Amino acid sequence: MKYRKFGTMGIEVSALGFGCMRFPTIRRDGKEVIDEERAIAMVRKAIDSGVNYVDTAYPYHDGESEILLGKALKEGYREKVYIADKCPVWLIEKEEDFERYLDEQLKKLDVESIDFYLLHALDGERLEHVVKKFHLTDHLEQAKAAGKIKHIGFSFHDDLESFKAIIDFYDGWEFCQIQYNYVDIQHQAGREGLRYAADKGLGVVIMEPLRGGKLADVAPHLADVFPKEKTPVEWALDFLWDQPEVSLLLSGMSSERQVEENLAYADRSQPGMLKGEEKAIYPKAKEIFDTMALVKCTKCSYCMPCPAGIDIPGIFAVYNSTVTLGKEKAKASYETLETKANACVKCLRCEQVCPQHIGISGVMMEIDETFE
Numbered sequence: 001m002k003y004r005k006f007g008t009m010g011i012e013v014s015a016l017g018f019g020c021m022r023f024p025t026i027r028r029d030g031k032e033v034i035d036e037e038r039a040i041a042m043v044r045k046a047i048d049s050g051v052n053y054v055d056t057a058y059p060y061h062d063g064e065s066e067i068l069l070g071k072a073l074k075e076g077y078r079e080k081v082y083i084a085d086k087c088p089v090w091l092i093e094k095e096e097d098f099e100r101y102l103d104e105q106l107k108k109l110d111v112e113s114i115d116f117y118l119l120h121a122l123d124g125e126r127l128e129h130v131v132k133k134f135h136l137t138d139h140l141e142q143a144k145a146a147g148k149i150k151h152i153g154f155s156f157h158d159d160l161e162s163f164k165a166i167i168d169f170y171d172g173w174e175f176c177q178i179q180y181n182y183v184d185i186q187h188q189a190g191r192e193g194l195r196y197a198a199d200k201g202l203g204v205v206i207m208e209p210l211r212g213g214k215l216a217d218v219a220p221h222l223a224d225v226f227p228k229e230k231t232p233v234e235w236a237l238d239f240l241w242d243q244p245e246v247s248l249l250l251s252g253m254s255s256e257r258q259v260e261e262n263l264a265y266a267d268r269s270q271p272g273m274l275k276g277e278e279k280a281i282y283p284k285a286k287e288i289f290d291t292m293a294l295v296k297c298t299k300c301s302y303c304m305p306c307p308a309g310i311d312i313p314g315i316f317a318v319y320n321s322t323v324t325l326g327k328e329k330a331k332a333s334y335e336t337l338e339t340k341a342n343a344c345v346k347c348l349r350c351e352q353v354c355p356q357h358i359g360i361s362g363v364m365m366e367i368d369e370t371f372e
Contacts, residue, residue, distance in 0.1 A: 001014050001015065001016070001049060001050025001051065001052075001263070001266060001267060002014070002015045002266060002267065002269050002270060003015065003052075004246075004247055004248060004271075005203075005247070006175065006203035006247045006248070007174055007175050007201055007202050007203030007204075007247065008174075008201040008203075009151060009174055009175070009203065011082075011203075013052060013053045013082065013203075013247060013248045014050055014051045014052045014053055014248060014266070015241060015248055015249070015266045015269045016046075016051055016248065016249065016251060016262055016263065016265075016266035016269075017051065017053035017054065017055055017084075017205065017248045017249065017250045017251070018042075018043055018046045018047075018051050018053070018054045018055065018250070018251070018253065019055050019207065019250035019251055019252035019253070020043075020054060020055060020056040020057075020060055020061075020065045020066075020068070020069050020252070021056075021057070021060045021061070021065065021252045021300065022252030022253065022254045023035070023038075023039040023042075023061060023065065023068065023254060024038045024039055024042070024254050024255060025061075033061075033064065034061055034064055034065070034068050036068060036071070038256070039068055039072070040068070040071060040072040041256075042253060042255075042256060042259050043069065043072040043073075043077075044072060044077060045256070045259055046253075046259055046263065047077055047080050047081055049263045050263075051081070051263075052080065052081050052082055053081065053082050053084065053116075053248055053250075054069060054073075054081050054082070054083055054084065055084040055085075055177075055205070055250050056069050056083070056084070056085050056086075056109075057085060057086040057088075057120055058085075058086060058087070058088040058091075058101065058105060058120070059088060059302065063108075066085065066105055066108040066109050067108050067109075069083070069109060070108060070109040070110040070111065073109075073111075078111060082115040082116060083109065083111065083114050083115050083116070084114075084115065084116040084117075084118065084177075084205070085105050085109065085114045085116075085117060085118070086117070086118040086119070086120035086121075086155060087101060087102065087117065087118065087119050087120055087136070088101060088120055089119050089120050089121065089122065089126050089130050089131070089136070090120075090121070090126065090130070090352075090353060092130050092134055092136070094134065095134045095135065095139070097134075098134065098136060098139040098143075099139065099143070102114075102117075102143060102148060102149070103148075106148065112147070112148075113147055113148055113149065113150060114148065114149045114150070115149075115150045115151060116149075116150070116151045116153060116175065117140065117143070117149035117150075117151070117152060117153070118153045118154050118155050118175075118176075118177060119131065119136060119140075119153075119154040119155070120154075120155055121155055121156070121157050121355055122154045122155065122156050122157075122158070122166055123156070123157055123158035123162055124158055124159075124161075124162035124165065124166075127162070127165065127166055127169065131169075137152075137170045137172060140152045140172070141172065151174045151175065152172050152173060152174055153173060153174055153175035153176050153177065153202075153203075153205075154166060154173065154176055154177070155176070155177035155178070155205075155207070156176060156177065156178050156179075156188065156189055156193075157179065157188060157355035157356070157357070158188065158357075159188065160188070160189060160190060160192055160193050163178070163188070163189040163193045163196070163197075164193070164196055167196065167197060167200060167202070173200075173202055174202065174203065175202050175203035175204065175205060175247070176197050176202050176203075176204060176205070177204075177205040177206075177207055177250075178193060178194065178197075178204065178205075178206065178207070179206075179207055179208040179298075179355070180194060180206050180207075180208070180209070180240065180246075181206075181208060181209050181210065181211050181215060181236060181239065181240070182215070182236060182239045182282040182285060182286055183211055183215065183285075183286050183289050183290070184208070184211070185286070194243070194245050194246070195245055197245075198244075198245035203247040204245055204246060204247050205247060205248055205249070205250060206240050206246055206248070206249040206250065207249075207250050208298050209236060209237055209240055209249045209250070209251060210233065210236055210237075210251070211298055212297065212298030212299040212300065213299065214289075214293070214298070215232060215233070215236040215289075216232060216233045216236070218232045218289075219292060221288060222285060222288045222289060222292070225281060225284050225285045225288060226281060226285065227281075231261075233261065233262075233265070234265050235281070235285075237249065237251075237262070237265050237266075237269070238265070238269065238273060238274060238278075239274070239282055241266075241269035241270065241271070241273060242271065242272060242273050242274040242279075243271065244271040244272070291323070292320070292323045293320055293323075294319055294320050294322070294323060295316045295319060295320055295358060295363055296356050296358065297312075297313055297316040297317070297320075297356065297358060298355075298356060299313040299317070300313075300355060301313055302353045302354060302355060303349075303350035303353060303354055303360065306349075306350060307345070307347055307349065308339065308343045308344060308345050308347075309338070309339045309343060310339050310340075310341065310343055310344060310364070311337065311338075311339065312350060312360060314337065315334070315337065315340075315341055315364075315367060316363070318330055318333045318334045318337070319334075319363075319366075319367050319370065321333065322370070327370070330371075331371050334367075334371045335371075340368070340371075341364040341365070341367040341368040341371070342364075342368045344360075344361055344364040344365075346361040348361060
């Protein structure tokens with residue numbers, strides 16, 4: 001495993017971090033739940049191979065991710081890794097909520113301290129109406145002084161201007177987590193935000209390196225852009241590892257094969273690993289990708305469960321497939337869905353939590369019209 005400096009904290013983290021949002025699941029009592037045996041084995045395999053950073057959050061897997069990770073880190077594994085967890089900012093309604101959620105997370109993880117604690121999914125609005133209103137940075141410092149957390153950061157989903165404003169608001173940030181890949185170079189924080197944070201001395205964690213899998217299982221005409229000596233996944237990850245401002249990238253691995261492959265890719269990674277002609281491939285790939293995605297959904301599932309029973313990420317995936325498969329084949333897949341887009345009641349609950357700021361209710365109307 002290769003290791004990289006994490007900002008100015010004097011810490012080295014593995015080039016690959018284990019994201020705990022997409023564990024393998026099984027069907028039990030009519031719902032999808034984490035396959036504990038497989039998930040624990042996968043986390044431990046990664047740690048045994050040198051991964052020293054594991055990332056979870058309060059809402060992942062309907063609140064079960066933290067519990068699973070706590071189990072995986074028994075038998076001496078806790079001492080081998082840094083734990084990253086996140087405060088569910090959107091649930092904070094009064095100042096006391098911060099400590100209440102933190103204590104709950106410590107209990108679920110069954111640990112005394114969280115190494116890296118982030119304010120989750122910050123944007124400009126939450127900065128003004130939650131972070132400032134409830135003095136969350138003061139609470140972060142108090143938690144750090146009490147030994148409940150060790151390092152302070154935030155994850156981000158908004159535009160570049162808001163990203164810079166959040167960084168400049170508080171001098172105590174030690175790291176941040178942003179969505180970034182060869183498609184999102186000018187989306188959200190983007191490349192400029194990455195460099196802005198790194199220049200300020202922050203460690204930068206990359207999430208969605210494969211854009212929810214869309215840069216892994218790519219259409220043939222996108223795959224043809226890349227030379228065949230590496231897979232589309234490896235090309236996507238190398239784009240990030242090549243950049244010295246990137247501290248580590250998170251991969252939400254859901255199978256043993258993904259763990260094995262990503263570990264191998266990470267072992268070959270290093271800043272400056274790409275040649276000039278290789279870097280020239282990515283703008284071409286981005287141009288093709290941008291013509292394919294009707295809805296820029298990353299399948300994070302923050303929108304789920306839907307009160308109307310709609311599989312929102314599933315419907316979006318089918319809708320996006322009209323570009324590559326054609327309308328008729330996509331419609332055939334759509335017809336197999338138990339609940340269709342026209343079941344949307346426009347409650348807007350999903351839109352309030354979508355990190356990509358997708359106007360989901362409006363898109364549901366488009367999908368209904370497309371497949372009617």
